[in-house]
Amino acid sequence: MSLFSELRRRNVLKVALLYAVTSLIIVWVVDHGVSGEVLPIWTKEFVLLLLVIGFPVALIFAWVYEITPEGLKKGMDVDQTQSIVYKTGQKLNAAVAVLGVLGLAAVVGERLLPEFEFVRSEPVEEIPLRPVYDSPLGAGVPREITSYSMANGLKIIVWPDHDIPNVVMYNFVRAGGRNEYPGITGLSHFFEHMMFNGTSELEPGEFDRIMEAAGGANNAYTSNDLTVYQDWFPRSALKTIIELEADRLQNLAIDPDVVESERGVVYSERRLRIDNDNFGRLYEQMVANAFVAHPYQFPVIGWPSDIENWTQDDLESYFKTYYAPNNCTMVFSGAVSPEEIFLLAEQHFAPIPRQTPPPPVRTVEPEQSGERRLVIETDAQAPLLHVAFHAGTAADAETRHMELLLNVLVGGSSSRLHRLLVEEEQLALNVGGWQMEGFDPGLVYFYLTLPPGADIDAVETRLLEEFARVATDGVTAAELKKAQNIVLADFWRELATINGKASSLGKFDVFTGSYENLFSLPDDIGATTTANLRAVAENVFRKNNMTIGVLRSPESEQGDAE
């Protein structure tokens, strides 16, 4: 009897085949377990090693032992006439066939069906009190954060946090002032209002009534870059909120009567924030003058004539393009698990169709080549002085450096400009500043309120000296350290609430491409040097890059201001 036929008789070959098929399936399952993060990463190597070691053992076992009706016996002890190796072989054949079919189905299924993945079960009943960050430097993307991209392009990020029984939802819609043009300025902001004003399923006002009756509250804001919708609710309202959000994305009614009434509300908001507010009036003109080409020049609330005149067609086409799921990122934070959010999302958001992406914003603001000045004359006891410089985008490394520099200049009572201009020389009642952080290069903006009767030119001269000084000499190591501590402490404060978590996560995801970048912020801030700050000051604080604006009483009345 040849070795080969004896191998066959003793089913060794079939066992080998069965072993191989079974091994493949085990490896496939383990592989998915690892990628789904349900198993530790080393499991795959470990299982492979076990299977390799087990292969010769299984073969030797098959050679030596036979299955008999009395149980397992050594082959040499079995009466060959009573041997049932043939029957065992048939069973092995069947097992191989079944496993083979299953394996094939799994492989084919993986292609045809949605991807198979293990999910990590969140211990929802546990209230996790562990610090989110273990390393003193910050670091580490919390493992409990999960993101999910739906077939229609809607991206959803979930950060479970069971500290309080509440949930926050942010929907970041990529629609803002930068997507507008003359004739439709303010339309993004107007939609922020219309999104609360009824659908084909719900009458105007029902959205808010249902949400508040379920214990939820909402708000929204519009910027140059985004329209952001916020819901704050007890977790018992989760399903209601998702249904409401899906309904208005899918079925928004743009009722002409409601549009007319809402124009009035928006006009009231404009009067409140701009027309009757000296700060708002000056800010609007500053931005309109600082940008000559890029749509950041438009006031987010819109020019009055546009608020009065945009048409039904403008509204309908804007909604279709910008409120498509592929133009939105939703973030949930609070007492939820990613699994329940994804399940609800599949039920409610999946039917909303993807749309052609919005046209890109092509216009690049040309380099400014000389300072720009403007004056607003109005009844103002206290004059205002604003200064703006062109700077970077949210994603630029320089923008992080500018954030630190802004803290050196205007962050807190010990900051340079506050100490000099407000405390020591008393040229200003207050001084502050911020930077626009958006998709396209924005402005670094400073504002001062001056005492009645102030010598505005003298204050300006003093202020510009300080910009020149920091551009030439930079900042001290102590100033940098202080700014780093302020930014880091603010980072912690933001992440102390579920609202801050959702807001930060979403902004980083939308503006930098990944929410994970939020967690490198502490390291990035820590690694910034005084040379970085001097470089960004030198690059930005140039006279040719500056717009300067004054709001004051008409010249003839200035003497009366005292």
Add this chain to the structure above:
Amino acid sequence: MRSLRIVCPVFVLVLLAGPALAKGLSLPEHERVELDNGVVLLLSEKHDVPLVGLEAIVRGGAVTDPEGLHGLASLLAGVMEKGAGNRDAAAFAEAVDAVGGELSSSADLEAIRISADFVSRDAELLIELVSDMLLQPTLAEEEFTKLRDRSVNLIKAAKGSDPGRLLPAYGGAFLFGNHPYGNPVGGDETSLAEITHEDLIQYYENYVGADRLIISVVGNFNIEAMKERLAQAFGGWRAALVPGPEVPDAEKQSGRRVLLVDKPGATQTYFWAGNIGVAIDYPGRAALNLANTVFGGRFTSMLNTELRVEAGLTYSARSILRRPSQPGAVVISSFTETATTVEAIDMALSVLGKFHDAGLADEMIESARNYIMGQFPPRLETASQLAAQFAMLEMYGLDTAYVDDYGAELAAATAESIATVIDDVYPSSEDLVFILIGDAEAIREQVAQYGPVTEMSIDEPRFRPQPE
């Protein structure tokens, strides 16, 4: 795309866990210690992020401002930050900013309040700074003068940039008259100018001391160590020289009267209409909060629905309850285009009438209850919020049941108990004190229908109209 097939068992578990989590309406454990000199310490540990929140309250505030020197408590609160212990103003600010701390002191009607939020590794510095501010403020004359003059100018600036913000100052003065709750907390241009450095020192000695201090700390620290440190810092402090204030009840006002504050060229009118309401310890507070939520306390409230959502007359209309230790103001407030001033005010008054007449349907009560319960937990989420809450309860002599029993009280409120509260607390539309800031020339004649009009210019250096 991922499949969700195997999610289902997990999802079922989550649904089961839901109701258990939804009942989170109670304060965490805290410890109360009263030192021999009367200082009350309130402490609670919270370890989710490495922060410490502190709230220090000195009872007193604007109600203890001497007559004619309104804004003194507020100025003192400001100057306390401008140098203390061995740090001058710049060094003090530097110490706070250098560690990324947040620290501010301010006054309100009944307290001077220091609120701080520091990274927990700097807790020792935080206590040093706060105890220096309270026990050894420098109160330098130069810093006092600077802050006083700047405060005067900031009031002038607010008249141009944000006149709506001044409504409570005009409203308090016109509604309460010479009652201490009529004192403008930040003072006015005239009273601030009267205050001298000697007044400041005297006020500090008279009204700031251990017998009226509450220190509340919540955050990432060890409670025993923190207690010891606070006792060491504050245990030896003196008492204030003058007894704390006894504020009398203000009388509800009958009839209507109008203060018209002229801001020439304004394109909108800001309005405020109110009367005397109730105090913090009002026994029907749960029913009252339900009523106010429905009337003007949320987006879908009656006021906001009629004035904004349906009529498009304003961006916002609301009702406000101020509840200090004695009855405070109950107010309706909004703003509208100059031309629609009367339309908007009439509409607000008609909503007030409906609120009195129709009462609240059960369905609406349920909605308001869910809203209050649903929005409550995020107000007690951070260490700073909890520190402020503990301090507030102590200041008004309320215990934790004020929060812990709130859910049960909301559940127990009925349409009848709410109707009683509405009539008890909200004025009828015939008994209202009006403040209007707007272009007097355009609205003067029309608003005379709301009662006798007193007119003053927004440029006048006081919030209270002067007798002719």
